[in-house]
Amino acid sequence: MRIVLVGPPGAGKGTQAALLAQTLSVPHISTGDLFRANISQGTELGLKAQQFMREGQLVPDEVTIGMAKDRMDQADAEDGFLLDGFPRNLAQAEALDEILRDAELKLDAVLDLEVPEEEIVKRIAGRRMCRQDSSHIFHVEYTPSKEQGVCDTCGGELYQREDDHEETVRKRLEVYHSETEPIIDYYRSQGLVTTLSALGAVSDVTSRALSALGRAEAA
Template sequence: MRIVLVGPPGAGKGTQAALLAKTLSIPHVSTGDLFRANISQGTELGLAAKSIMESGKLVPDEVTIGMAKDRLAQPDAAGGFLLDGFPRNVAQAAALDEILAEWGIELDGVLDLEVPEDEVVRRIAGRRVCRNDNAHIFHVEYHPPVAEGVCDECGGQLYQRADDAEDKVRVRLEVYHTETEPIIEYYQKQDLVTTISALGTVDEVTRRAIEALRKNETQRKNDDEG
């Protein structure tokens, strides 16, 4: 299956992408991983991205698209992939369509994780991270530490990252609504979008996602045969 995962910050895209990719036996391709890999390997695109980011500017679409194309051309993606964070806007979505058309393949579906805005703010603004180990993450409501402000794992101090402050979260949501959300309408015109609720436990959302993708796959096959 070839899938694009879409959803606002705080929807759990990274968690769901990893679980869905494992279940479907396809590679999880995230924008963050693309940038880290290209920069660490010193590729031409990676060096360009690093230079642009160090100057404080946004990486242009053509650089991101080039990285995505190179990644999807690798052998492990021949049988399918799950894209997380790409495409980020309509221009990137159109470029992806052109790449896939060039290769004679197409997307199987776009999974839209839907979360109410207030819940997004609650999820992100409530996060607390350990100063000793960023992998130790708690939440003031959903996963509080035993002792307030103290990491259960190592006793380190818990703090709220600057990007997790409510005002910053709302700015990130506005950017999502302006830049990324329009790709949902773009793909709806191709009858590719399936929207599911991202509320509930991780396992509940994963089951919901798998059922939706399987149903969509069956429907598309029936339509093709019809």
């Protein structure tokens, strides 16, 4: 299956993408991973992306599209893939359609993870990370540390990332609404979108997604 996963920051796209890709035996292709891989490998596209990032600019669509196309052309993606973070806007969505059309392929489904905005703000703004090991993550309400400000695992200091401050989260949501949300209507007009609640246990959200994909496959 060829799937696009879309949703606002804090909706749990990365978690769901990894679980779904594993269950469906297709590669999970995320924009962040594409950038890191191309930069670390010193590819032409990676060097271009790195230059824009160093200058504090957004990576142009054509660079991101080129990276995504190269990744989708790899052997492990021959039977399908799950895209996370790409396409980010209408130009990228149209480019993806063209790439697939040229290969005589098509998308099977677009999963739209839906979370109320205030819940997103609560999820992200309440997150605390360990300075010693960024994989140790807590939440002031959902998964608080035993001692305030101290990592349960290694005793490191817990802090709030700049990107997780409420004002920053709301700005990220504004960007999502203006740039990314329009692709949902674009794909809805093609009959590809299923909107799913991303509230509740991770396993429950995964079950909803798999159920929606079952329906898409049957169609």
